Amino acid sequence: MSKSQDTVPALRRAVRILDMVKASSRPPLAADVARQLDLPRSTVHGLLAVMVELGLLEKNASQGYRLGTRLLDWAGDVTEKRDLVTEFYHVLENRADLDAFTVTLTMLEGAEVVYVACRNSATALGASFRVGMRLPAIFTATGNAMLAGMDDTSFREWLALNPVSTWSEPLTPNGICSVTTLVREIAEIRDxxxxxxxxxxxxGLWCFAASVRDHxxxxxxxxxxxxxxTELSRFTVAQLGNMAAGLAQAVSIRLGxxxxxxDFS
Structure with missing residues (x-):
């Protein structure tokens, strides 16, 4: 094992313990863990105590260990994101009318949107989108759509957590740069x-977006x-906006x- 791989032995031991607990037919005792993993009992007891404290493991009445509820929370979050992306691509399969557009799916993380799925068109946009890319939410259509999808209390909380003093410099001369402008924009989106x-x-790039809701x-x-x-003249703003809203509604329905x-037809 290389030196870089051995810098966090406690973490590696914790993962081995989780794997063992998951594979065991009954909740193993601390002694079982130490014996099967060939670890010192003092080390095992220390790790188990911390893992229980953090919710990674639970201790039953027989002093055996089982997986904790915190792991279920993590697994649920991963599953929800995977389901969201799966349904996004499923809906796109039946939307040949959108083949000429680059279609993106983003999630809000603090003051940024992160791109979790993307289907690029063959048309040159002058900008590229890729999964994992992040942009300031207030400059993106998807970010503002998600902010508009919040209730008033949640939106005020978002503004308090992300004051204007922390906002990024506009990416173009058209970028939102004041709370007044953002609040007005949110009202228009809701309308x-x-x-x-x-x-x-x-x-030179335009985007139309709507928010996706879960069950x-x-x-x-x-x-x-x-x-x-250069392609805008082929459509009206309402047509493009309704395309985005209809697509978001279709994914929302599949999410429950x-x-x-x-009717966005």
């Missing part, structure tokens, strides 16, 4: 049902369709959302 990035991320009605993502400014449905 029309979709968000518009009018060259805020990249000059509880919570906004969990934003879906955007992007096209170069049963709220008010609208």
């Amino acid at each position: 029309r049902g979709y968000a518009v990035d009018d060259e805020q991320v990249h000059e 509880s009605g919570q906004t969990v993502a934003g879906i955007g369709i992007s096209l170069p400014q 959302y049963r709220g008010e449905r609208q």
